[in-house]
Amino acid sequence: MSLEFEVSRTAEGGGRRGRLALPHGVVETPVFMPVGTAATVKAVPQDTLEVLGKDGVGAQIILANTYHLYLRPGHELIRRMGGVHKFMSWTRPMLTDSGGFQVFSLSKLRKITPDGVEFRSHLDGSKHFFSPEHSMAVQIALGADVMMVFDECVEHPATYERTRESMGLTHAWAARSKDYFKAHKAEVPWHEELGGKTQSLFGIVQGGMYADLRRESAERLVEMDLPGYAIGGLAVGEPREVTREMIARTLEWLPKDKPRYVMGVGYPDEIEEYARMGVDMMDCVLPTRAGRHGLVFVRVDGVPVRLNIKKLEFAEDKGPIDPTCGCMVCSRYSRGYLRHLFASGEALAGTLLSVHNLAFYLDTMARVRAGLAG
Amino acid sequence: MSLEFEVSRTAEGGGRRGRLALPHGVVETPVFMPVGTAATVKAVPQDTLEVLGKDGVGAQIILANTYHLYLRPGHELIRRMGGVHKFMSWTRPMLTDSGGFQVFSLSKLRKITPDGVEFRSHLDGSKHFFSPEHSMAVQIALGADVMMVFDECVEHPATYERTRESMGLTHAWAARSKDYFKAHKAEVPWHEELGGKTQSLFGIVQGGMYADLRRESAERLVEMDLPGYAIGGLAVGEPREVTREMIARTLEWLPKDKPRYVMGVGYPDEIEEYARMGVDMMDCVLPTRAGRHGLVFVRVDGVPVRLNIKKLEFAEDKGPIDPTCGCMVCSRYSRGYLRHLFASGEALAGTLLSVHNLAFYLDTMARVRAGLAG
Ligand SMILES: [Zn+2]
Ligand SMILES: [Zn+2]
Numbered sequence: 236m237s238l239e240f241e242v243s244r245t246a247e248g249g250g251r252r253g254r255l256a257l258p259h260g261v262v263e264t265p266v267f268m269p270v271g272t273a274a275t276v277k278a279v280p281q282d283t284l285e286v287l288g289k290d291g292v293g294a295q296i297i298l299a300n301t302y303h304l305y306l307r308p309g310h311e312l313i314r315r316m317g318g319v320h321k322f323m324s325w326t327r328p329m330l331t332d333s334g335g336f337q338v339f340s341l342s343k344l345r346k347i348t349p350d351g352v353e354f355r356s357h358l359d360g361s362k363h364f365f366s367p368e369h370s371m372a373v374q375i376a377l378g379a380d381v382m383m384v385f386d387e388c389v390e391h392p393a394t395y396e397r398t399r400e401s402m403g404l405t406h407a408w409a410a411r412s413k414d415y416f417k418a419h420k421a422e423v424p425w426h427e428e429l430g431g432k433t434q435s436l437f438g439i440v441q442g443g444m445y446a447d448l449r450r451e452s453a454e455r456l457v458e459m460d461l462p463g464y465a466i467g468g469l470a471v472g473e474p475r476e477v478t479r480e481m482i483a484r485t486l487e488w489l490p491k492d493k494p495r496y497v498m499g500v501g502y503p504d505e506i507e508e509y510a511r512m513g514v515d516m517m518d519c520v521l522p523t524r525a526g527r528h529g530l531v532f533v534r535v536d537g538v539p540v541r542l543n544i545k546k547l548e549f550a551e552d553k554g555p556i557d558p559t560c561g562c563m564v565c566s567r568y569s570r571g572y573l574r575h576l577f578a579s580g581e582a583l584a585g586t587l588l589s590v591h592n593l594a595f596y597l598d599t600m601a602r603v604r605a606g607l608a609g
Numbered sequence: 610m611s612l613e614f615e616v617s618r619t620a621e622g623g624g625r626r627g628r629l630a631l632p633h634g635v636v637e638t639p640v641f642m643p644v645g646t647a648a649t650v651k652a653v654p655q656d657t658l659e660v661l662g663k664d665g666v667g668a669q670i671i672l673a674n675t676y677h678l679y680l681r682p683g684h685e686l687i688r689r690m691g692g693v694h695k696f697m698s699w700t701r702p703m704l705t706d707s708g709g710f711q712v713f714s715l716s717k718l719r720k721i722t723p724d725g726v727e728f729r730s731h732l733d734g735s736k737h738f739f740s741p742e743h744s745m746a747v748q749i750a751l752g753a754d755v756m757m758v759f760d761e762c763v764e765h766p767a768t769y770e771r772t773r774e775s776m777g778l779t780h781a782w783a784a785r786s787k788d789y790f791k792a793h794k795a796e797v798p799w800h801e802e803l804g805g806k807t808q809s810l811f812g813i814v815q816g817g818m819y820a821d822l823r824r825e826s827a828e829r830l831v832e833m834d835l836p837g838y839a840i841g842g843l844a845v846g847e848p849r850e851v852t853r854e855m856i857a858r859t860l861e862w863l864p865k866d867k868p869r870y871v872m873g874v875g876y877p878d879e880i881e882e883y884a885r886m887g888v889d890m891m892d893c894v895l896p897t898r899a900g901r902h903g904l905v906f907v908r909v910d911g912v913p914v915r916l917n918i919k920k921l922e923f924a925e926d927k928g929p930i931d932p933t934c935g936c937m938v939c940s941r942y943s944r945g946y947l948r949h950l951f952a953s954g955e956a957l958a959g960t961l962l963s964v965h966n967l968a969f970y971l972d973t974m975a976r977v978r979a980g981l982a983g
Contacts, residue, residue, distance in 0.1 A: 308949045308953075312945075316927060316945055324942055324943075551686060571690055572696055574682075583649045583651070585956055586652070586960065
């Protein structure tokens with residue numbers, strides 16, 4: 236099997252303790268997946284990723300972005316290098332998005348047709364075309380363990396009609412994604428090496444902020460019998476109550492025996508909350524992006540709070556970022572030193588603050604997992 | 610004792626295998642010292658510095674720059690944080706320069722008087738004054754194991770007269786540095802903690818490219834009976850033969866039982882050559898600066914060569930930077946991946962290329978030490 240998912244316990248609130256076996260290893264769920272946009276979790280070496288967090292277990296699975304790797308260095312180059320795992324020297328599971336979200340948020344001059352999306356690169360303005368088939372071809376060349384169907388992400392806010400139409404396109408594209416994947420899945424770079432295993436293609440539920448559309452979208456996708464389902468199109472500017480509501484409503488319609496993934500969330504308290512509601516997988520650029528901007532997460536009386544390390548009050552602070560953390564940054568460096576690094580524009584600031592934030596996220600999920608284990 | 614230096618063997622060419630005991634630890638010489646300008650070896654975490662190189666021994670001693678730390682975060686802040694070791698969480702030996710070189714090379718609107726130098730910060734244009742006494746006060750607050758006298762660095766080229774006058778000022782400033790240090794050395798932040806040990810103040814031989822001035826400078830400084838001597842004012846644009854000649858001539862006039870340090874050199878073959886001539890300590894920004902610019906050192910048929918990782922020919926190169934290296938970068942990442950990181954502007958490129966280059970330098974010196982051990 237190329238994917239096995241087993242739920243060992245489901246708590247009253249819906250949260251599940253699970254185990255997701257993928258071609259490159261086993262992932263204990265619920266899991267937070269650090270984002271490695273261009274085949275690097277920004278500023279963090281792979282050997283550090285492997286030991287992040289209190290338990291020293293590190294990141295179990297990381298993400299890479301199809302749109303970015305397609306543009307640079309190119310998916311065919313990565314295929315020739317043996318796939319993204321070998322390319323970046325990461326032996327554990329990986330997931331690629333479909334490129335859809337980035338095409339809609341980063342690229343310029345998009346032209347959407349039922350066939351796909353024409354866009355210009357945010358790097359050099361060059362013209363490109365992504366269809367469901369092309370997204371699959373790129374993702375197969377990259378060779379992550381989990382890949383995502385190509386979907387349209389509707390802008391927020393969007394009318395009911397607009398959202399419904401977009402959702403229809405997403406469903407058609409999901410079917411085409413599945414067809415292409417089925418026909419070409421043996422082309423993944425490690426197919427033979429891993430004894431004929433293949434990638435797994437997840438569906439993405441859309442439907443904007445309309446619960447009935449979410450239900451319809453979930454039902455259509457479940458009919459396609461995909462091995463896992465994501466809830467997309469959230470955390471796009473809507474109030475947090477709406478995000479939670481959409482997740483809660485969508486989870487009702489997704490199969491309980493398959494992994495459920497909320498894309499692009501969120502703050503530490505959010506990932507904890509959604510995990511307790513029954514979400515198995517989440518990813519977010521926040522820990523690394525915040526780190527690069529001097530923002531660090533700490534736990535105050537059990538509640539996650541964000542500090543700005545730039546603040547003058549930390550200049551002579553000899554204590555760690557978070558006394559309860561114990562990560563490799565908190566066990567060695569003071570807030571005063573980290574503030575100095577950040578204020579001086581030193582590259583080490585980005586690395587160390589990202590490492591702490593990632594550890595904070597991984598530790599949060601480890602704690603949730605321990606709680607769910609009963 | 611706050612400094613003990615023991616030469617175990619001197620080879621025919623003059624190279625010596627030694628052992629330098631300092632308050633924060635023992636340094637096997639000849640040694641290369643990575644530069645940690647603003648209390649960070651740019652882009653390299655301290656725990657990585659501690660294990661760099663084939664033998665896993667890491668950097669034995671690192672440098673920090675007085676000028677930079679004086680301006681930001683300020684030496685008094687670092688004193689209150691317990692000194693630069695505690696500030697940056699580095700427990701091994703350290704050395705600070707006097708700030709002289711940076712005042713002359715980085716700052717603006719300098720006004721030099723016999724008393725000292727008035728200059729404007731390269732950061733914000735603010736006005737500052739450095740005298741020998743002030744340099745000592747700053748370096749004592751920082752608390753490196755070795756500090757340097759405040760010297761004037763003459764521009765290159767400079768006439769004999771100009772060089773001689775400047776040298777005279779350097780000698781007067783060395784005497785004032787020594788006097789101030791003698792009176793205030795107990796003020797180092799770790800004085801009590803390390804059982805009354807103090808820092809050690811090294812002299813700096815100047816004299817430009819004039820051998821007789823180098824001799825005169827060495828003789829004047831040797832009269833001051835300092836615990837170690839640097840050869841300054843080299844690698845400022847002169848031909849390499851001249852650098853070597855000035856080092857060779859100056860070494861003749863320096864005591865054989867004290868450590869001898871050539872500041873700010875050089876390429877891997879240079880540090881090897883000077884070490885074999887009898888230089889015990891060297892520092893240079895080259896390994897980290899080159900790394901940040903995508904330049905990496907490799908050994909081809911035993912000869913160090915510099916490669917530009919940006920080159921297209923490396924795009925699909927699955928091999929390591931240097932197959933003979935074995936550092937943590939070469940044992941994990943391909944040239945193709947490193948090229949991608951660099952081309953994509955990813956922070957990890959600076960870290961990984963710097964780590965390899967530093968390992969290359971440390972390995973070079975380890976090899977020289979092994980050879981000198983006889
Ligand atoms: Zn931490
Ligand atoms: Zn290497």
